[in-house]
Amino acid sequence: MKITSPTASTLKKLKENKAALFGFAIVLFFITLVIFADIIAPYDPNEVFRARQPPSSKHWFGTDTRGRDVFSLVVYGARTTFYVGACCCLIEFVISFIIGGVSGYIGGWLDEALMRIADIFLALPSFIMVILAVSMFKARSLSIIILVMALIDWPYMTRVIRSQVLQMKNAPFVEAARAMGASTPRILFRHILPNIILPVIVLSTIHFAGYVLWEASLSFLGLGDPNSISYGAIILSGKNTLQTCPWISFFPGIFLFLLLLGFQLFGDGLRDIFEIRV
Amino acid sequence: MSKLLDIRNLRVYYYTRYGVVKAVDGVSLEMEKGENLGVAGESGSGKSTLALSILRLIREPGKIVSGKILFNGEDLLKKSEEEMRKIRGARISMIFQDPTSSLNPVYTIGDQIGEAISLHQFNVEGGLLDWFLAKFKRSYVREVEDKVKEALSLVGVSDPSKRMKEYPHQFSGGMRQRAMIAMAISCRPDLLIADEPTTNLDVTIQAQILDLMNHLQEEFDVSIMLISHNLGVLSEFCHKIAIMYAGNLLELSDTETLFEDPKHPYTEALLQSIPRFGFKGKRLSTIPGKPPSLINPPLGCKFHPRCKYRIDGVCNKIPPPLIELDSGIKVACHRYLEECQ
Numbered sequence: 001m002k003i004t005s006p007t008a009s010t011l012k013k014l015k016e017n018k019a020a021l022f023g024f025a026i027v028l029f030f031i032t033l034v035i036f037a038d039i040i041a042p043y044d045p046n047e048v049f050r051a052r053q054p055p056s057s058k059h060w061f062g063t064d065t066r067g068r069d070v071f072s073l074v075v076y077g078a079r080t081t082f083y084v085g086a087c088c089c090l091i092e093f094v095i096s097f098i099i100g101g102v103s104g105y106i107g108g109w110l111d112e113a114l115m116r117i118a119d120i121f122l123a124l125p126s127f128i129m130v131i132l133a134v135s136m137f138k139a140r141s142l143s144i145i146i147l148v149m150a151l152i153d154w155p156y157m158t159r160v161i162r163s164q165v166l167q168m169k170n171a172p173f174v175e176a177a178r179a180m181g182a183s184t185p186r187i188l189f190r191h192i193l194p195n196i197i198l199p200v201i202v203l204s205t206i207h208f209a210g211y212v213l214w215e216a217s218l219s220f221l222g223l224g225d226p227n228s229i230s231y232g233a234i235i236l237s238g239k240n241t242l243q244t245c246p247w248i249s250f251f252p253g254i255f256l257f258l259l260l261l262g263f264q265l266f267g268d269g270l271r272d273i274f275e276i277r278v
Numbered sequence: 279m280s281k282l283l284d285i286r287n288l289r290v291y292y293y294t295r296y297g298v299v300k301a302v303d304g305v306s307l308e309m310e311k312g313e314n315l316g317v318a319g320e321s322g323s324g325k326s327t328l329a330l331s332i333l334r335l336i337r338e339p340g341k342i343v344s345g346k347i348l349f350n351g352e353d354l355l356k357k358s359e360e361e362m363r364k365i366r367g368a369r370i371s372m373i374f375q376d377p378t379s380s381l382n383p384v385y386t387i388g389d390q391i392g393e394a395i396s397l398h399q400f401n402v403e404g405g406l407l408d409w410f411l412a413k414f415k416r417s418y419v420r421e422v423e424d425k426v427k428e429a430l431s432l433v434g435v436s437d438p439s440k441r442m443k444e445y446p447h448q449f450s451g452g453m454r455q456r457a458m459i460a461m462a463i464s465c466r467p468d469l470l471i472a473d474e475p476t477t478n479l480d481v482t483i484q485a486q487i488l489d490l491m492n493h494l495q496e497e498f499d500v501s502i503m504l505i506s507h508n509l510g511v512l513s514e515f516c517h518k519i520a521i522m523y524a525g526n527l528l529e530l531s532d533t534e535t536l537f538e539d540p541k542h543p544y545t546e547a548l549l550q551s552i553p554r555f556g557f558k559g560k561r562l563s564t565i566p567g568k569p570p571s572l573i574n575p576p577l578g579c580k581f582h583p584r585c586k587y588r589i590d591g592v593c594n595k596i597p598p599p600l601i602e603l604d605s606g607i608k609v610a611c612h613r614y615l616e617e618c619q
Contacts, residue, residue: 107338108338171379172374172375172376172379172380173379173380173381173382173383175335175374175380176372176374176380176381176458176461177382178333178335178366179333179335179366179367179371179372179374180366180367180371180393180394180397180461181363181364181365181366181367181368181394181397181398182363182393182397183363190393191382194382194384194385195382195383195384
């Protein structure tokens with residue numbers, strides 16, 4: 001039998017998992033859009049042309065009600081989705097690791113208290129909470145939306161991290177690190193964190209899609225940041241002219257759908273490849 | 279010789295939902311400097327709990343209930359967690375049973391030994407950020423690397439500069455245990471606690487590891503507490519052997535006397551159940567009965583239900599104290615009480 005490195009065998013599994021590969025391709029496509037938006041987009045997203053032009057060679061996806069090029073909007077909109085998704089996942093991870101880590105590693109009444117708070121959050125319908133919380137702000141910037149979403153959605157990842165820490169804290173190498181004189185933060189950050197990162201990555205991929213969808217939904221409801229280019233807002237702007245100019249809502253809708261599908265498939269695929277249950 | 283370790287009447291209980299498990303129930307032990315002590319006993323006799331409580335590593339639901347652990351005359355049970363951290367790994371270090379899972383799979387061997395070294399020798403204890411920043415100082419990194427190489431070559435790992443960059447899964451079982459020993463010995467501790475260090479290794483590697491520990495002991499004058507259920511291993515290695523049973527210390531004796539003239543009935547029965555050369559054709563004797571429950575241990579001497587010398591009305595009522603015989607052997611059995619008086 002040929003000996004393969006862990007990296008090689010993971011890549012092989014990824015190759016065999018067609019759905020994951022497809023998802024990965026979509027994710028890569030969007031990453032390209034995000035990085036090279038300036039080159040790919042033919043116009044500045046705020047440049048105004050004649051309104052409601054149908055798709056043509058000059059405007060691939062047509063122009064919207066305000067005369068903006070829909071293709072450029074969609075390309076630049078990808079940046080907003082990634083910004084929202086990545087920031088939310090990062091904030092969620094930081095909160096979850098601190099709360100989940102402390103809860104799992106130290107345990108006792110602190111664990112009990114923190115987990116009951118998490119339960120309260122889990123019991124409430126998250127998206128309705130997000131709508132409520134966001135609508136309390138007068139000036140809704142993207143950062144506020146990101147913070148609100150991450151602060152409402154943390155218990156899911158916290159519970160996963162807590163259960164992973166619970167498993168890890170009795171591992172012999174943690175015991176060995178304690179016997180070596182390592183402090184609790186050192187054990188948590190240096191010894192436990194790298195060992196539980198895999199499920200965190202998988203969950204983040206799936207949550208990423210969730211955050212993007214939430215942000216789009218908020219924008220669609222008119223609760224988004226008016227200064228950012230959001231798929232939800234573009235779809236909303238084409239809502240009233242759906243019968244006469246369907247391209248305004250159609251293209252951003254398709255892109256949003258593809259993005260979510262890509263991340264979901266990729267996340268599910270990673271979960272299967274790494275054999276993780278979250 | 280001065281006393282390195284003096285455990286007095288130590289009690290460690292686990293508070294489980296089924297009741298209080300008295301894992302260590304009033305153990306008193308002494309270790310002189312430069313002496314190797316073997317702790318023997320069957321599974322669940324409290325050997326490992328005893329070892330962990332010396333480093334104060336007992337975790338919930340376990341608790342050190344009472345007693346004293348004097349290390350170089352200082353009571354470890356009175357120290358703060360901060361002070362304990364400076365003792366762990368530096369003055370008392372520990373080797374665990376399973377070298378495979380005792381090494382963190384995501385770091386290289388060199389990284390892990392380096393951590394032990396930098397924790398205690400470069401004043402970056404606890405300060406995670408300091409330690410992280412120090413990694414960017416080239417002189418510091420090189421110094422730690424040199425010490426890692428030195429530690430690895432001490433334990434007989436060939437080509438240390440190459441092997442220190444490898445991950446635990448690239449090491450064989452024996453090599454991993456060597457790496458663990460390198461880590462434990464890297465700060466030149468006074469006391470090394472080895473909790474069944476050879477149990478998971480095959481016999482030839484076992485012998486190599488024991489040889490290595492013997493060699494290191496001579497070189498660094500470290501005292502070793504070797505915990506094992508293998509009396510053969512202990513007999514080769516230890517000056518003194520302590521026999522534990524159900525959380526009690528039954529006998530503490532020097533190795534030769536223990537094997538030639540065991541005092542406690544349990545030790546006697548234990549020695550008879552070891553297969554020996556020239557034993558052909560006879561049935562190996564075993565100890566009848568099973569180890570007692572630690573939640574509801576039998577009254578009096580915990581061994582009395584299985585003991586063939588049991589004195590009814592005494593052994594099942596009064597727990598025997600640990601008494602010192604004229605020969606210096608300590609034993610906890612009612613049969614020697616009169617001899618002592």
